[in-house]
Amino acid sequence: MSMSEILRREPVTLSPSDSVSRAAELLVEEHVLALPVVEDGKLVGVFGLHELVELLMPRAVRLMNQGLEGLTDLDFVADTLDEVRERMGHVCETEVGEHLERGSERTPLDPDSSFTEALFLVYKLGRDLPVVEKKTGRLAGMVSPWDVLERIRRR
């Protein structure tokens, strides 16, 4: 069995120039964990709940992913909900393209990938995965963890 069976073709996509607020809106509306970011039909990255939440944290925390060590937890910071909303306000005006993780456009899934590979990636990343046509780099569709689970349950 290959990806093409469980692939959701023509998924909702983002463009790099879309605002973060638009992305947040779509994530909630579509009830997905990640959306593909596409330019001229080609996948340029993935923007999801993880990226959004990361943007809502203090900058210092965001740097932790990049080798900074000092913060072991944030229990001592007592930001109010309003302060987080204020941060959200700043972030919302920025473009999705500014926040794409380098390398997130390289997905190992293509329409011929095995089901086990999809299962493995769902286990590793735990979110919706883009499937890209190998030769053209065009987005073929998305596979969500739910799609995978549903396919296993359906006899």
Place this chain on the structure above:
Amino acid sequence: MQEGVTAGGHVLLGWSTLWVASIVFGVTYLVIMSEKINRAIAALLGAGLMILTGVLNQEAAVRGVDFNVLGLLTGMMVLVAITRKTGVFQYVAIWSAKKVNARPMGILFMLSAVTAVFSAFLDNVTTVLLIVPVTLLITEELEIDPYPILAAEIFSSNVGGTATLIGDPPNIMIGSAANLSFNDFLANVAPIIPLIFLVTVVPIAFLWRKRLVTTEEHRRRVLEFREGEAITDPGLLKKCLLVLALVIFGFLFDRALHLEPATVAMFGAALLLLLANVGKDAEEQSKEVHEAFAEAEWVTLFFFVGLFIVVKGVEHAGLLDMLAQGVLDVTRGNLHVTSYAVLWVSAIASAIVDNIPFVAAMIPVIQDLGHALGGPQNLRIVWWSLSLGACLGGNGTLIGASANVVVAGFAERAGHPIRFIPFLKVSVAAMLTEVAIANVYLWLRYLH
């Protein structure tokens, strides 16, 4: 003919040992300076070439490696890796910021002082990796530009690191090679450090005072930080503090106890690993110990191994004797001239290139000067000059020390880039002032 050198002084293709060793040394140092290839790779390749070309055999090469330096560095790295997890470093940083009522100017002084004190006992890069995130968090809450504070922290890490035997790798190397103890550094280098710290940080605070302004509302946010919550594991913290106290005690009394610093640090590391893991099952112990060792900076450690062998190669080949003779020809064996020359040359060299390879090559040269300068007692003054010059020189440019580069990297990613040239205007002034003070200190204390 020294032991371990190929018979007859000829190596590959019949070239002289001196030439081959000098070329390998020169190329290795050039590659390290160019930063095109990771410094550990460059040093290890250079070390391998010293052996492959027959300048050294493996046995002689291994004898060139100063395991006292490696043991001390590794032991301290493991101690810090475990202590870091307790959150104590965040605690101290936040506590110090609140002590000055979260006023930006006060925070600049406090975080600089904390950086200097931590750097005196920990690796400078480790210190800034611990202090920069808290700094960015605080400046973000205060909505002020972190630049002045980050710059002050860069300077403070290099100044603080100068103070003790374990503060900066050059001191570790000098202490080990010249048999100078923790107390020797405390008595001879540390006394001038508080003055150098103040002379560095006060002008910075004054220069950038306009950027250090915030509102009552923003200060309140920082004052609401609950630093007690930063401590993640109070039980482990107690164990860490106990072992760190023992290690400092061991350093202070290493001579009386007939111990080398590496023994103290490694034993401390082993003891803390024991205390942190006692009562856990085998699998958990294995995971924890693996993590603690994995956090040692292996790139630095392997860099040292390679470097020691490369330097041993040119030392064996006689190049460093020739350099020492060259120094003597210039200074005519005058202690004043030699001390000041070593201080200033080390400072300027360390501002431009990494101070570790520079000091590695300087140590055997200075050792050779011993007789001409009138014995070990006089030579000690030259060691202090080398220590002060090489450590403080790191403040000369943004690339003068690894800690500077690390802070600049994170400042950039946090959206507040520190640029080479604007920083240079301040850093050169800071470094020249610091080294001038060190020079006056050496004169007043030893050469007067």
